[in-house]
Amino acid sequence: MPADKTANGDEFSEIARLFRPLTGGAPGAFDLLDDAAVVPQWPGFDLVVTKDAIVEGVHFPVGEAPDLIARKLVRVNLSDLAAKAADPFGCFLAVAWPRGFGAAEREAFAAGLGEDLRAFGVDLLGGDTVSTPGPFTASLTALGWVPADRMVRRAGAQVGDTIAVSGTIGDGGLGLAALTGEIADPDGWLAGRYRLPTPRLELRDALRTRAKAAADVSDGLVADAGHIAEASGVGLRLDLDRLPLSAAARGWLDGQPDRTAALVRLATGGDDYEVVCAVSGDPPKDFTAIGEVVAGARVEVRVEGRKTDVVHKGWRHL
Incomplete structure (x- = not known):
């Protein structure tokens, strides 16, 4: 060294x-x-x-x-x-x-x-x-x-597959907002989720046996699910009403005047370090179904059944 x-x-x-x-x-x-x-x-x-x-x-x-x-x-x-x-x-x-x-x-x-x-x-x-x-x-x-030959790639999702995500989404982005003083975080739980994310290594067996494609949620759920779609040559339909949320994130969401914009923020904030994957049928334990793989080449985001435009799908490094 x-x-x-x-x-x-x-x-x-x-x-x-x-x-x-x-x-x-x-x-x-x-x-x-x-x-x-x-x-x-x-x-x-x-x-x-x-x-x-x-x-x-x-x-x-x-x-x-x-x-x-x-x-x-x-x-x-x-x-x-x-x-x-x-x-x-x-x-x-x-x-x-x-x-x-x-x-x-x-x-x-x-x-x-x-x-x-x-x-x-x-x-x-x-x-x-x-x-x-x-x-x-x-x-x-x-x-x-x-x-050998069992690494789960981003490529591999097929039309008809379920898109599922582990844990809860939005805590990392809210944690950063808490650290900057934008939102309240009385017990520091959200800030802790941002500072010390937990890598989901315990999901190894479920991913090896069920996942056709996967990515970690670092840049934002919409962006990272989009990486799977791009690598697999498919489209996605994501339903933000189905996002798994922590009690802290749900409490924040309930206080927002624009629910659609708030859900988009949770789904694009990044720093959650959960795993989003494509599977056949119902998702495995510890995962929540949030969408489907569809034909095409775009990620369609819906809230309350309506298409929602998402300009910034997640963190951009450049």
């Missing part, structure tokens, strides 16, 4: 102190003393690789606690593996420490990273550390195993 020579202090000693314990003794990590790692093959399984980056002021608030930054970084990457029905086992970290991000902040980041890597059974295999004038930026490359 090479380090930037401009970092404060002895960067190699810091890597050994902060990050070597996070390897879990994985032999291919070589105690982070090399500039590469070896991933042994697991016969009968495919290696699934994904990578997500997070940037201060974009994916988390300026001034966020370093341990929470690290934990969100782990979770958003594992969410991608969850949607692929993969079992995570290892990762590579790249982090750019900004000016003013001192030893205490780096230690807190490493502590948060270690907490969640241990919680999800993932070993740190290598990476890189550099310095930057800002903002804070970090990325994780996450590795997982899935039985």
Whole structure:
């Protein structure tokens, strides 16, 4: 795990102190003393690789606690593996420490990273550390195993399939609104959903046996369901009246003067990190049916049976 020579202090000693314990003794990590790692093959399984980056002021608030930054970084990457029905086992970290991000902040980041890597059974295999004038930026490359030829892709949905989503939708977007002071969040539950999403790794077996296509809901339900439609060469009809909502989201919805606009906001806000998928027939346990796969090439959104125009279907990265 090479380090930037401009970092404060002895960067190699810091890597050994902060990050070597996070390897879990994985032999291919070589105690982070090399500039590469070896991933042994697991016969009968495919290696699934994904990578997500997070940037201060974009994916988390300026001034966020370093341990929470690290934990969100782990979770958003594992969410991608969850949607692929993969079992995570290892990762590579790249982090750019900004000016003013001192030893205490780096230690807190490493502590948060270690907490969640241990919680999800993932070993740190290598990476890189550099310095930057800002903002804070970090990325994780996450590795997982899935039985050969069983990874659930975005492509594969067929006309007549049911579109279903896990958990509840809209909490992540409302959580960001709570952090900015736009809406009330007395117990901090919504903010917690935004700060520390839960990757739905427990859905692995259901996805492997039932899902024809899947994606994690990071950019917004409408946008991410649309990715399935595009990859599969089909259209979708989504019924926002069927959205699964938490008590907090339903309470917010009940207080909005324009119910249609509010439902669209919940379905396009992003940061939910649930799984949307296409299945035949009724959805599996822990999923809610919210629409159907139809012929065509567009995503049709309905509220109270009427078509609703959705200009911004979710977060746009560019």
